[in-house]
Amino acid sequence: MEGLTLSEAEQRYYCDLFSYCDTESTKKVASNGRVLELFRAAQLPNDVVMQIMEQCGATRLGYFGRSQFYIALKLVAVAQSGLPLRVESLNTVKDLPLPRFVMTKNEQESRHTALYSSDADNSASYSGVIPPPPGRIQVKKGSVSHDAVQQRTSTDQQESTSPVVSPQQSPPTSPHTWRKHNRHPSGGNNERPLAGPGPFWAPFSEAQPGSSTSSDPIWSGHSPPPHQENWVSFADTPPTSALLAMHPASVQDQTTVRTVASATTTNEIRRQSSSYDDPWKITDEQRQYYVNQFKTIQPDLNGFIPGSAAKEFFTKSKLPILELSHIWELSDFDKDGALTLDEFCAAFHLVVARKNGYDLPQKLPESLMPKLIDLEDSTEVGEQTGEVGYSSSPAEAPPSKSPSMPSLNQTWPELNQSSEQWETFSERSSSSQTLTQFDSNIAPADPDTAIVHPVPIRMTPSKIHMQEMELKRTGSDHANPTSPLLVKPPELPEENKMSSSVKFTPGNTVTDGYSSSDSYTSDPEQIGGTVTRQRSHSGTSPDNTAPPPPPPRPHPSHSRSSSLDMNRSFSVTPGQQQAGVVAYPPAVPPRPQPSQGAGPHVHRPVDAEGLIAHTSTSPQQIPEQPNFADFSQFEAFAVSGVNKEEDDEIETHSEVLQGKGTTPLAPPPKPIRRRLKSEDELRPEAEEHTQKTGVIAAVLASQPSIPRSVGKDKKAIQASIRRNKETNTVLARLNSELQQQLKDVLEERISLEVQLEQLRPFSHL
């Protein structure tokens, strides 16, 4: 752009004009609307104006900078003076008169007020403005078109004013019809609007043949042309919409709109055209119309229209689904799948706009953002008011909007960064998501198992212990064996006892986690007494506990056979409950004290009865002592002692036992016999036992002979001591073997119990 030299007058004039056009007070860019008005006011043909625009570079830049403005003005002057438009002529032509503009100041002011007044005011102002000569109207139209051109340096250099502009050409009629329409309630009444526009639509169509190019440029504006009051003025005119509807032929651009004669569409069109303060502003009438439409779907103005209903409604507008989808995306502000009144109005507005061929914006225009101001508020006064209304909306408490609104309200001030807001919101939701995921419950470890631990059961549980166990057993009559454990927190050793006892007591419930093996510390009789003995089973606890002490020697009422049966049943069916009853290692005779043993040994020959009596009492005193061998020893001893007198064989115990029956010592030694017998049954290796006993018997047999000689007491004692030691070792070995056997059997029992539990149907799952 070459330099422009202006005379002083020109300078001043241009400056004034620039400031006039500089409605936004930017001091740099003349508002395009005003500029175009100005150019129109210059009463130049359109093409000339276009040329001027091009040459001044505004079309390139898209706006009127001061220099461009000045150049343009100069060119206007050049054109008005009839000179060909040349950029070169700017500087060469001297004494150019100042460009003449038809607009008068007062008109400009009235227009100025019209710019920012409400629609109602607009109507009033326009009523005053419109009667002026058509040239003014032409200015408006032209400016609008130039707006379009400037906005998009695209094709149509013609007056791309949409047909909606045209009706203004006939001033006399348009205000009337337009006013008539203004008062017209937006009740979807199409007839009246249709009637009016007839007369002056025709002139428009003739006058603006080339105006068919869609007002797309205007609509697609990202920067809505501020010169929208034109649109506002006749936007409300039903004639325009009706004309649009009725005269498809005259308008070549708007395709679907013209052909559609449905009531909704005409109303929409009528409404849509009035959206131009910013291009998306909804006028009062439009809003009223939208509200009424909303009411037809959803009587409650504070309620929602569900998505499906909205879909049906908007599908009626015959827009392609893709566009409807996009409109929905834009208008459903809170993304809840339903439309509030505001959202609905925005959507409706967009549909109307689209129907008129205007491209949908990428983002929801501000004026269409859902506002929370009073719906019936008709004082929408333009952009600023709209903005105010918008900005105040977040401050207001949302009406009966969805619960998500309060959170969204806070996001409204930063609508442009909606993505971030969504991010926060979504993060919230995602956190809740994670919360739900977090909810997974892992079943807590079985408390029983936690408590279960290998508790070495005392090898020699005292009677006290036995009594405790009985108490526990009676006390724990519920499935959970841990409760007694938990309820009574005794000291640790007692706990061990308890655990062992409780382990013993748990019965057939499934949830027991106790080992079944370790708890044979109670009397078999007592256990047999409890009908529902809880069995503990946990395969995890090692059976390294000592075998449960044998029950006290059964009373004399026990027959041999019964004890045999017990043993047999135990060995055969260790896993059954019955076995549990009997699954005590058959009564292991309590270990008589070695001293005790030794004593009687010594005094055996002297006082066999005493010995036997002693031995018989000893088991009763210490019922849990497993010591078969001793008794066998004693038995053998007794037997030997007896047999010695009777010359019985000692190899077979049965013989011994049977033989015992005949001796006068039979009754006392019966317990011994029984113990021996049970011991036999328990130990499959009877031979070894017999061997041992034989050895012992032999040893014992040899003993009596020794102490007889008083003179060899010491020797005898020493020998007996030696022998006792030998027997001790033998017995200890025997004991360990027996214990090993017991362990094996108990393990077997546990495994069988586990299998049983597995097979048993789960009742509590």
Add this chain to the structure above:
Amino acid sequence: MAVCIAVIAKENYPLYIRSVPTENELKFHYTVHTSLDVVDEKISAMGKALVDQRELYLGLLYPTEDYKVYGYVTNSRVKFVMVVDSSNTALRDNEIRSMFRKLHNSYTDIMCNPFYNPGDRIHSRAFDNMVNSMMMQVC
């Protein structure tokens, strides 16, 4: 920044696929297609009873020497697959998760649109914008 983002329907057809414009874009399509097997494998590995507890983010599906593939599946078996350049080492797992979360949110927004029929291809501009923001900016 992803190189390719795809949304796969439950029946394993693509609802949306967008990749950085390079030559041989089909390579990305192929990658996404093969990654579906891994996705299915990961889903089935979770077990039938744990649908609720199944993590939506599947993590790295498989790496190749050029890029890594991440997966995410929703409760309605809609899968999001993202191909990321391997050289982009700055991209951490958290970022990938947040990207998937955004994708998921945008997808639910699309779902809320009554004009969208589930199973249709996705033509939403908002979704496009969001995806564009995630894609690598090819200068």
